[in-house]
Amino acid sequence: MADAGQQVAAQIEFLRRQLADREPGSLRDAYLAVPVPGRPVLEGTTAPALTPQWQQQPSGLITPATAPTQPIDLLGVYLTFSEIFGFPADSGYTVRQLRVLPLGVVLQFCAELLNALSQPGASRADLDRHFATQWLRDPFRTRVLNLLRDPRRALLVPQALMLLARAAVEHSPDTLPEDTEQGNLVGALLTFSDLTGASGRQGPTVITDQPGELGREIIANQYFNNSTSVAHTLTRYVRRWRHGLPQVDNIGGLVDLAAVYEECTGVTLDDLTIVAGALWIAACHGEVLTPAAELETLLPAGRAAGALSLISAHPDTLREAVQAERAQRRTEWTFDAFQQYPVVRLGDLLLVVDQRYLIDRAFGWLPINDIRFPPRTRSRPAGHKKRAEQAVHTLRRLSELYVSEILHSITGQGGARRVYDDAELKTAFQEKKQKIADAAIDYGDTWIVVEVTTSQLQRDAATAVPGDAQVNDIDKLLDEVHQIDATIQALRRDESRLTGVAGPVRRRYLPLLLLTEGFPVNPVTMTVIRERADRDGLLQGQDVMPLEVLDVEELELIEALQEQQGVSLLTLIQRKQASHLERMPMRSFLYATITTAFSHPQRFEGKISEALRPLETALLKREQPTT
Incomplete structure (x- = not known):
């Protein structure tokens, strides 16, 4: 004891x-x-x-358990041919298979998968598992299903599908002899996962004020995979193409876009809406093939064909367009032919290759190209060049007005004292050659100085063509940053000239670039633009916050958050800049950090119906009994 x-x-x-x-x-x-x-x-x-407690992030990084989402956690990684089958792909395999596959079969295969991925509410993970089960036998099926347990892995790759479609246009015949054994379509697709990016090019991987080869690929990847919400696109379409300019806008040289579109193309915007809208709705219901005769019942004789001539192509026309891309330094991100012709004519059937391309082609920025480059079969109207320039100028002006309206909507509820537009800024700061931003928003202790631009990536920049295209596009944005910088300096000197009262002793300035047609914001582009701005002596001083870049859809998301949760534009930008996602797109930050659901802004109410009203009217008219 x-x-x-x-x-x-x-x-x-x-x-x-x-x-x-x-x-x-x-x-x-x-x-x-x-x-x-x-x-x-x-x-x-x-x-x-x-x-500290530790955890493994989806990316595989071991981090403190309290660590927030990192940029690498937002990246997806596709499964390669080698991972699936255990040996590398044969570089000539795809072409050999396509030569014994009818073009229509390949394009329909790609279209069904692309449209499945584009469906509202579609689960990529569910689709991956479904097609892995359908396509593969064991042991490959089990191997792929196990790999897909990692939510960051993907089997269906939109870029590979588009590359397969493009290759089919070049190599697949329209028809095959009856006794021909058809090629392996799934194998041809999966081969692209090994071959994509295997050019062997080398370049710097350290990003400063030049993106380099790696940066070019990241920019092109993000540009290609950026998916714009249909609701957002149709709402902007109504404001820009349908409503036009308010009567109070006295700027000269502006035109009625709908009238100029019909004048240059012979097709009304209503007819384009009816044809594209009907095809889009069919694709949303899983019908990627639509009989051309069905569209002809919606419009008087010849008018459906006129609209289709702008957005669709026969295989021979598509081949010419794809071959033309070869002479223009085509890369693995170049799909111009399908962006111009998102609908392919297969006999009497119309195939929607990708509904995202169709929506952009009919309701986004791209209809302006129909005005600039009318169909060859139609003679150009007198003074066409001037009319086209006026149309482009009008579309840019309407895009800027749309952004201004959102800013007023947001700040009217978000704690800002006032939004000062460019006219007020120009009146307050009238010095000779004074550069002025488009808006300044007074948040009490902080000014958000905003420049709105319709600039967008040029073709070479968006498709990672080697050269200076991406730097040149970023330098165009620097011209807009000069406007912001000059306005910040004017406010520093004497903001009372704008506000009419003395400002607080301590002010901060948040420079904000708003791009109406989108821009691939990522650690590469933000590093390059900030480095180049610093090189030029712009946005200097401890009172200037880092430059933020948003697109108009992100601004619309912030508008919805402001209405539904009361969080302001300034607060969201401050939170983002204090996070690990500071150089990522605002939408990535919002979806990673906002845990409560939010929907569209109130302004969107009825806009989709308004955008598609010509189609609704045509459908109702078709259903009316004839007497």
Whole structure:
């Protein structure tokens, strides 16, 4: 018993030394500490040790358990042919298969997968598992399903599907002899996963004020995969192409876009809406093939064909367009032919290759190209060049007005004192050659100085063509940054000339670029633009926050958050710039950090219906009984 008592006493003394030996004597009996599982303490004390807990991120990184989302966690990685089958792909395999596959079969295969991925609410993970089960046999099926347990892995790759479609246009015949054994379509697709990006080019990987080869690929990848919400696109379409200019806008040289479109193409915007809208709705219901005769019932004779001539092509026309791309330094991101002709004519059927391309072609910025480059079969109207320039100028002006309207909507509820537009800024700061931004928003202790631009990536920049295209496009944005910088300096000197009252002693300035047609914001582009701005001496001073770049859809998301959760534009930008996603797109930050659901802004109410009203009217008219 004595031995047992001594053992207990020794254990108690050991615990005392472990838990209290190093604490001051006055504290040893002054409080009780309750041990908590998983909460280590410093030896000899009851003080909790600041030992971080660790976790593995989806990217594979081991980070502190409290670490927020990192940029790498937002990237997806596709499965390669080598991973699936255990040996590398044969570089000539795809072409050999396509030569014994009818073009229509390949294009329909690609279209069904692309449109499945584009469906509202579609689960990429569910689609990947479905097609892995459908396409593959064991052991490959089990291997792929196990790899797909990682939510960042993907089997269906839109770029590979578009590359397969493009290659089919070049190599697949329209028809095959009846006794020909057809090629392996799934194998041809999966081969692209190994061959894409395997050109062997080398370039710098350190990003400064030049994107380099790696940067070019990242920019092109993001540009290609950026998916614009249909609701956002149709709402902007109504404002820009349908409503036109407010009567208070007295700027000269502006035109009625709908009238000029019909004048140059012979097709009304209503007819284009009816044809494109009907094809889009069919694709949304899983019908990628639509009989041409069905569209002809919606419009008087010849008018459906006129609209289709702008957005669709026969295989021979598509081949000419794809071959023309070869002479223009085509890359693995170049799909111009399908962007111009998102609908392919296969006999009497119309195939929607990708509904995203169809929506952009009919309702986004691209209809302006129909005005600039009318169909060859139609003679250009008198003064066409001037009319086209006026149309482009009008579309740019309407895009800027649309952004201004959103800013007023946001700040009217978001704690800002006032939005000062460019006219007010120009009146306040009238010095000769004074550059002025498009808007300045007063948030009390902070000015958000906004420049709106319709600039967008040129073709070479968007498709990673080697050269200076991307730097040149970023330098165009620097011209807009000069406007912001000059306005910040004017406000610093004497903001009372704008506001009419003396400003606070301490002000901060947040420079904001708003791009109406989108821009691939990522660590590469943000590093390049900020480095080049710093090189030019722009946005200097401790009172100037880092330059932020948003597109109009992100501004619309912020408008919805402002309405539904009361969080302001300034607050969201400040939170983003304090996060690990500071150089990522605002939408990535919002979706990664906003845990409560939010929907579209109130302004969107009824806009989709308004955009498609010509189609609705045509459908109702078709259903009316004839007398």
